[in-house]
Amino acid sequence: MTRTRMPSGGGKAREGLPVLRERRTNPGVLGMRKTVLLVTTDYPPLAGTNTRRVESFARYLPEYDWTPLVLTLAIEDMALIESSWVSDGAVETERVRTPGLQPLVRRLRGQRPRRTKEGEDDAGDGTDGAAHGEGAVWRTALGAVWGLVVALERASYVPDPRRLWSAAASRAALRLAAKRRIDAVVTSSPPFSAHFVGMRLQRRLGIPWVADLRDLWVGRPYRFLPYRWQHHLDAVYESRVIGRADRLSFASPGWVPVFQRRYGSGVAEKITIITNGFDAAMLESNPVRAPARGRGERTRPITMAYTGALHEGESPWPLIHALARVAEQAGAERVRSGFQLRFMGPGDADWDGPRAYLRERGLDGVMRFLGTRSHAESLAEQRGADVLLILSAPPHDETIRGKSFEYMATGKPIFALLPEGSTQAEILEPSGLATIVPYGDVERSARVLAGYLESGVPVVRANWEYIKTFDRRNLAGALAAVLDGCVGTAGTG
Structure with a gap:
């Protein structure tokens, strides 16, 4: 298998499995x-x-x-x-x-x-x-x-x-x-x-x-x-x-x-x-919106965005249950005014169930399901969000979600619910952007959301040397x- 040097400051790869990502000039x-x-x-x-x-x-x-x-x-x-x-x-x-x-x-x-x-x-x-x-x-x-x-x-x-x-x-x-x-x-x-x-x-x-x-x-x-x-x-x-x-x-x-x-x-x-x-040329045409900060500074809800397919392996239910858990502790009104979760992409999920579940808990309007949109709209959604979401259920231990690279290129915080020890986690960790929680761990997910609600979006420092290799x-x-x-x-x- 082809072996190349990992970027300096770039994180780990599986033993003996370096990733080929270096730019080169090819004379043909x-x-x-x-x-x-x-x-x-x-x-x-x-x-x-x-x-x-x-x-x-x-x-x-x-x-x-x-x-x-x-x-x-x-x-x-x-x-x-x-x-x-x-x-x-x-x-x-x-x-x-x-x-x-x-x-x-x-x-x-x-x-x-x-x-x-x-x-x-x-x-x-x-x-x-x-x-x-x-x-x-x-x-x-x-x-x-x-x-x-x-x-x-x-x-x-x-x-x-x-x-x-x-x-x-x-x-x-x-x-x-x-x-x-x-x-x-x-x-x-x-x-x-x-x-x-x-x-x-x-x-x-x-x-x-x-x-x-x-x-x-x-x-x-x-x-x-x-x-x-x-x-x-x-x-x-x-x-x-x-x-x-x-x-x-x-x-x-x-x-x-x-x-x-x-x-x-x-x-x-x-x-x-x-x-x-990610395509650097396409991202340059989408300006990044300033993030929502702490309670004292925040004048709008924290926007959390998910772009891409939503099938059984990307079910949002663990996130929905975590949001409900925060509402139990902090109050539904505070969650309603503090969060806006937006899902954009194709899928076979039945959104009537999540809507009814949230409505029963006084959380109407917290989540929006926007359906499939153009790639340009997806990029704009990513650039306009405060936090970017990745959902990946345990069967996908070796899968890397394609959205990961466009997410990293925004330099924004990423909240990822992933299988423990997954290849996806190994790709995200060196970026300096990701908060990673085991998929299905409602308690830990709720603690992350409660932290956003209390203190606002965390300040992250992107590892651009690593990110640009993609x-x-x-x-x-x-x-x-x-x-x-x-x-x-x-x-x-």
């Missing part, structure tokens, strides 16, 4: 500009933080003598897109439609990609874009079979329902390779079936292939496969990808021991850790180094 192999095919379904204008990794690689790789060509999902097949997205045409992009039942039913229903919300309203149920009025009965009938179609595809395709897109993307990639020189291919997951595109190009044309894992594959927390045969086949596919890829890039060092246990210690020689990061421009340089090492050595891994 033999001084020639090369072309890399980047394969992913998660790419703008698709809404969500998952798109930022490959998009930033595409934006910054030209600085390291690699010209990106992106192969991604057709916009028509995206469920939710950024409302503010405008293509600048700077990166050549090939978009592939998805065959299969889901896209067919979507088209028959007149279902178009939804756009992220704008404005201040609390999140509602929303709609799926299906029209009303004439034809509504027909579309409603189609809607009745939508859930069945989704369930059938989930039960039929391994490793994921994007398997059909992967097959179509493989054919598109071979057509592209027939028309132009492609020096390397990077496939980014999830979806894990994206790696089949790289496997096919490597096998058919001998193109060097880097498999980039943004999430754990087999054993990923909360990933659901309904049948035993799917679990077996899933493990077989992962083994093939790990074994055949020329190089592997992981977004978390915590996964390396997992793969060493599965495939032997030698697999580490193929792995480079390239974490997620600039996405540097991380693109790390990928360029992997690609340079790959060229001319395909098939040796």
Whole structure:
């Protein structure tokens, strides 16, 4: 595995698992500009933080003598897109439609990609874009079979329902390779079936292939496969990808021991850790609001913000229970006037339960649920908050939340509810910004909130030397180094 010096003043990493984050100047192999095919379904204008990794690689790789060509999902097949997205045409992009039942039913229903919300309203149920009025009965009938179609595809395709897109993307990639020189291919997951595109190009044309894992594959927390045969086949596919890829890039060092246990210690020689990061250029356009201080100085509530996905693994209930505990001790009125908690992002959480729970305790209005917004709005939310929240349940011991790096780049206090001893904690601790409490520890969480209420937001001193190493421009340089090492050595891994 690639080893590099940790930044001075930067904190610990797991033994033998340093993180590759150093900026470098890349003169290019033999001084020639090369072309890399980047394969992913998660790419703008698709809404969500998952798109930022490959998009930033595409934006910054030209600085390291690699010209990106992106192969991604057709916009028509995206469920939710950024409302503010405008293509600048700077990166050549090939978009592939998805065959299969889901896209067919979507088209028959007149279902178009939804756009992220704008404005201040609390999140509602929303709609799926299906029209009303004439034809509504027909579309409603189609809607009745939508859930069945989704369930059938989930039960039929391994490793994921994007398997059909992967097959179509493989054919598109071979057509592209027939028309132009492609020096390397990077496939980014999830979806894990994206790696089949790289496997096919490597096998058919001998193109060097880097498999980039943004999430754990087999054993990923909360990933659901309904049948035993799917679990077996899933493990077989992962083994093939790990074994055949020329190089592997992981977004978390915590996964390396997992793969060493599965495939032997030698697999580490193929792995480079390239974490997620932040885009300094985008953050510079969002000014940071001055924090709310102690009781005597404070003229407004302390704003605590969470941006990003809210699923079972990011449940806010421990925080909600802690807030209620503070209200029992300090009084509901004081908590109502002292805090404003704001949640912005997608998820499958049922917010009626938290709303009812808070209302019963006299805490109406303390929490706002703003739904999915554009990335620009998420950045503005982070920069305008006093404290930034991270929630990560214990199954995610090795997961690093993508929001962590944008949070650190604000220099603001971070309140993190995390599994004890997690990789996420190891990333946050050296920043000088984080207060970390075990996820689910209501008593300790309540003490932190009570401290904010009594004394205001704490003064923190950011370790900027450490934080700046996560600039996405540097991380693109790390990928360029992997690609340079790959060229001319395909098939040796």
